[in-house]
Amino acid sequence: IDKQGEVSYKRVPTDALMGSIQLGIANSIGALANTPDRDILFKDFEVIENVAFPSSGSNTTPSHGYSDFHFKIYAPNAFRYFRRIFKIEQADFLNSICTQPLTELSNPGASGSIFYVSADDKFIIKTMQNKEAKLLRKILPEYYKNLNQNPRTLLPKFFGLFCYQSFGKKNIRLLIMNNLLPNSIKIYEKFDLKGSTYKRFASKVERAKPTPTLKDLDFNEEYKEKIMDYSMLMGIHNIDLAEAEIGLRTLDDECGPSTSKDRPQASTDARSSQMDLWKSLQRDFNTKYPHEEVRIAAKNAKGERLLIFLGIIDILQSYRVLKKLEYKWKSFFHDGDTISVQKPLFYAKRFETYMKETVFRVAIEECASKIRKNV
Ligand code: ATP
Ligand code: CA
Ligand code: CA
Structure with a gap:
């Protein structure tokens, strides 16, 4: 300036x-x-x-x-x-x-x-x-x-x-x-994961497996000599918080300041209109991002429904690191020699499994089906 x-x-x-x-x-x-x-x-x-x-x-x-x-x-x-x-x-x-x-x-x-x-x-x-x-x-x-x-x-x-x-x-x-993180969907938390601050090492048992699921610190150790610029960008949308916010807004709009007696009735009405708003948000979202970006449904520890966006960014720092990174990610996605070039979905599925079993412990499927029912 x-x-x-x-x-x-x-x-x-x-x-x-x-x-x-x-x-x-x-x-x-x-x-x-x-x-x-x-x-x-x-x-x-x-x-x-x-x-x-x-x-x-x-x-x-x-x-x-x-x-x-x-x-x-x-x-x-x-x-x-x-x-x-x-x-x-x-x-x-x-x-x-x-x-x-x-x-x-x-x-x-x-x-x-x-x-x-x-x-x-x-x-x-x-x-x-x-x-x-x-x-x-x-x-x-x-x-x-x-x-x-x-x-x-x-x-x-x-x-x-x-x-x-x-x-x-x-x-x-x-x-x-x-753009991995759409503005139209509120991102409550954003992580640029390089992993260096997480105390996460794969266990000895895990390491002994043919395709061990290595964790952040393993990753770090492997790359600590090199410049680590690339990262996993992860944005978290909280469906329940968003619904509550929309609900609150609707309440304010419809009722203005109201006595606590009036609230229960108003909140039922608000809930149905908040649902409509949520639906339109989803529709808008789907037309903007038709099945392209990786989105994963999950729950946090409080049981709130989340929508997670993620992708790898900033990879053009060093060719050697890039090759390793590519290999590393591929090794998450398939078992060595069972590489399928015909089924691109396989990679996404494999990653989902990894997220499900390693990163997120909650039942994603249960949550996803709830979301499907609600939307
Ligand atoms: P450095 O080399 O210091 O890490 P940089 O200038 O190379 O920084 P990036 O790491 O590529 O920048 O990105 C910085 C931030 O910009 C990310 O943490 C993220 O918030 C945002 N960003 C970068 N790429 C994207 C993307 N494809 N979609 C959404 N946000 C992005
Ligand atoms: Ca970076
Ligand atoms: Ca960079």
């Missing part, structure tokens, strides 16, 4: 950066629409397009009110393919990212990266270091392979990689990913 109160990132005012990014992305998606959708070739991973955006406009770019800039698009065909695998329509993508202002996330990590969220809450744009962008480009073919075998991966979903360059300013690399 400078003396005039203008917010900037690498000396580019954030408003201009946001607007320029939107122009650049819209232009690249538009250009892609003119090339036929096809399977990708190895050389597609290495493609870098570089488009000049003079403020006066050009044959292929509109005029704009920001400084002249260049916009690099990495592996456009590969990312288009990824978006297709992740069931993101090009038009929706364009609409989400480019037609409404992006908002900046207020509590990002310590690395200095900035995060933007699309207005519809579906996408996150993260600025990244050159090193991270290089690593991502290097692993694209493997990412592609993994994606084909396991489209419901817990690894981050990468939808696009770009670079903004403006004369005399530093390059700003931008990665578009899935």
Whole structure:
């Protein structure tokens, strides 16, 4: 933030950066629409397009009110393919990212990266270091392979990689990913789990098994020599608390301040309307996040119903760690040689089992069926 109160990132005012990014992305998606959708070739991973955006406009770019800039698009065909695998329509993508202002996330990590969220809450744009962008480009073919075998991966979903360059300013690399934590659903607790503060070691018995379920500290020990940036991001929505809050709000709206005598009657009415509200919340939620993000129903120790969102983030720190991480997570999901490439659901199921038996002791199924009945 400078003396005039203008917010900037690498000396580019954030408003201009946001607007320029939107122009650049819209232009690249538009250009892609003119090339036929096809399977990708190895050389597609290495493609870098570089488009000049003079403020006066050009044959292929509109005029704009920001400084002249260049916009690099990495592996456009590969990312288009990824978006297709992740069931993101090009038009929706364009609409989400480019037609409404992006908002900046207020509590990002310590690395200095900035995060933007699309207005519809579906996408996150993260600025990244050159090193991270290089690593991502290097692993694209493997990412592609993994994606084909396991489209419901817990690894981050990468939808696009770009670079903004403006004369005399530093390059700003931008990665578009899935937003794991929807704003439309209140997240009561959020964990960025690296595990270092949890006293959790696998038991000797567990370790002796062919596929031991290792715990946070095991994980730590394995990786302590290396930079551990990646983590499991976990958001917890509390269905019962949310219902109670909606109920309270409804009570206030309907009855205003009321005597304690009136309350029981009012609360029955409130409960049915709170149910309606909850249903509409769910509907809204389902249209926004159709079966894509990992959601798990659970209960906490108080017996309150929870909805848990999770995924792995911040994985582009080191290739060696990345390989190990991938292996580690895969080893949670299947028993060594019984790898099934035909059944992507298997990974999700396997993970659910792990969560059920290891992380959450309560009967998820019982809770899930209750939720199904209630919703
Ligand atoms: P550091 O390297 O210091 O850990 P970073 O700048 O690389 O930080 P991340 O670890 O990627 O940042 O993310 C920081 C925070 O931003 C996360 O803890 C989380 O709250 C939020 N965040 C990151 N990625 C996502 C995502 N895909 N969906 C929702 N929230 C996210
Ligand atoms: Ca991190
Ligand atoms: Ca990081």
